[in-house]
Amino acid sequence: MFHSFFPQPKAFFTSLAIWTLAAIFGWYFFAAGLGVAPIPEEQQPIDLSFFLLPENVWFYSYFLLSAVIFCGAWHLKALHHPWKIWSIWGSALIIFVTYFGVQISVVINNWRRPFGDLLQNALSKQPGISVDNFYSLMWVFCQIAFLSMFVSIMTDFFTSHYIFRWRTAMNNFYMSKWEKLRHIEGASQRVQEDTMRFSSTLEGLGISLINSVMTLVVFLPILLALSHYVTELPFIGPVANSLFWLALFWSAFGTLLLAIAGVKLPGLNFRNQRVEAAYRKELVYGEDHAERAEPLTVRELFGNVRRNYYRMYFHYMYFNVARYFYIQADALFVVFMLVPTIVAGTITYGIFQQISTAFGQVSNSFQYLVNSWTTIIELLSIHKRLKAFEAAIDDEPLPEIDQRYLEREGGVVHADG
Numbered sequence: 001m002f003h004s005f006f007p008q009p010k011a012f013f014t015s016l017a018i019w020t021l022a023a024i025f026g027w028y029f030f031a032a033g034l035g036v037a038p039i040p041e042e043q044q045p046i047d048l049s050f051f052l053l054p055e056n057v058w059f060y061s062y063f064l065l066s067a068v069i070f071c072g073a074w075h076l077k078a079l080h081h082p083w084k085i086w087s088i089w090g091s092a093l094i095i096f097v098t099y100f101g102v103q104i105s106v107v108i109n110n111w112r113r114p115f116g117d118l119l120q121n122a123l124s125k126q127p128g129i130s131v132d133n134f135y136s137l138m139w140v141f142c143q144i145a146f147l148s149m150f151v152s153i154m155t156d157f158f159t160s161h162y163i164f165r166w167r168t169a170m171n172n173f174y175m176s177k178w179e180k181l182r183h184i185e186g187a188s189q190r191v192q193e194d195t196m197r198f199s200s201t202l203e204g205l206g207i208s209l210i211n212s213v214m215t216l217v218v219f220l221p222i223l224l225a226l227s228h229y230v231t232e233l234p235f236i237g238p239v240a241n242s243l244f245w246l247a248l249f250w251s252a253f254g255t256l257l258l259a260i261a262g263v264k265l266p267g268l269n270f271r272n273q274r275v276e277a278a279y280r281k282e283l284v285y286g287e288d289h290a291e292r293a294e295p296l297t298v299r300e301l302f303g304n305v306r307r308n309y310y311r312m313y314f315h316y317m318y319f320n321v322a323r324y325f326y327i328q329a330d331a332l333f334v335v336f337m338l339v340p341t342i343v344a345g346t347i348t349y350g351i352f353q354q355i356s357t358a359f360g361q362v363s364n365s366f367q368y369l370v371n372s373w374t375t376i377i378e379l380l381s382i383h384k385r386l387k388a389f390e391a392a393i394d395d396e397p398l399p400e401i402d403q404r405y406l407e408r409e410g411g412v413v414h415a416d417g
Contacts, residue, residue: 004173005166005199006087007078016070023066024217031062046111047140048147051103063099067092086165094162095210097155102214104148109222109357111141116350159203166199201379208372212365219361223247226355229347232340242337243359250333251366254326261322265377268312273382275304334359 002009032038036054044050071088078084115137122129227243239245279301286298334356341347347355 005083005169007074007081007084012074015074019066019070023062026066027059027062031058034058044110046107046114046137048107048143050107050110056103063096067096083165083169086162090158090162090165094155094159094207097151097158098207098210099214099218101148101151101155102211102218104144104151105215105357105361106218106222107144108141108148109354109361111137111144112353112357113348113350115141116353117348118350120349159207163196163200163203166203167196170199198379198382201375201382205372205375205379209368212368215361215365219358219365220244222354223358223362226351226358229351229355230338230341231344231346233337234340243355244362246334246337247359247363247366250330251363254330254367257322257326258319261319262377264315265312265319268308268315269377269380272305272308272312275301275308279305330363334363 006012032055036058038055039053045053050056071092074088075084078088081087118129118133118137122134223243224241227241230242232238233242233246279298283298338347338352338355342352
């Protein structure tokens, strides 16, 4: 799944994590101080000039240098790996574009304060407000939005090619070992469908994880700076760096809640793919052989499908109760916590918008597992199916569930298929 596309995946990803942490600490404890002093959060530009700030240009240079050192070293180390351009350099490009997308969110958050304050002043009939004030700020937003659209479109285009290259690498590798794999249940589906689903799902999760980390790196200082506007919290009173602790607590609560509620779902999804494949395979045999797909056999196989779906529906029901409860509560949590500050009148509407957006960005980053849990469940079930390929290729014992399938094919039928 990995070594067909990435060179020495364990060493590659371990070194990537170490290098990333080293680069982050190197930036905050050394490199950032070599550049121009950062502009205070409330004085930062609200337009595209934000990206040309000396502090940002210096960071881009630092990122490029770090990426060239890491990717160059692995390029030389994996000189003969056929997918090194896509897996090494392509991954670096995706990481940078993800960071740039987070910076676009920062610019939009900067824009929210003047626009929110202008809206508040206009609604309260403050003098000196004209339509040109609104149109000029809306034009600034359009420029940022067009840049965001361009970056998103080009990123999606590149990522689509990246995913298909990964699928191609897995497909070529598995087909080269086909004689060892052809006896595995649903082997053709695993090569034709699961490879694409695995690469696209894992890539989506990877980008979400990178985006979450980048968002934390960028928005945490903003959230800490905005915390001084929050005078007190309900039932608690004044708390230093209150917005940060609130985001951490609320995200940890949601992650733990959904992890407990969804603990059974990966295995059920995997079993569902297996019973569906067994049913489909018998029907395919019935197209060419009159003695296959007999009513009794088909009824039994479809009964396995039905039982597993009913089981999934039950477990997804209480999982969705927990998930939707958290989603609805999340919509009001930050407003509830800001009620004493709002009543005290210590913030404007623009600052409230900034706090809500920054809190949402940081909270969503901490909620990576909450937001990605259903996708992770799907990925785990796909991984279990492809893991059987890895076992067959390495001449290792098949997973128990695949051994049970081979027993059934040999005449031993289990109640769950």
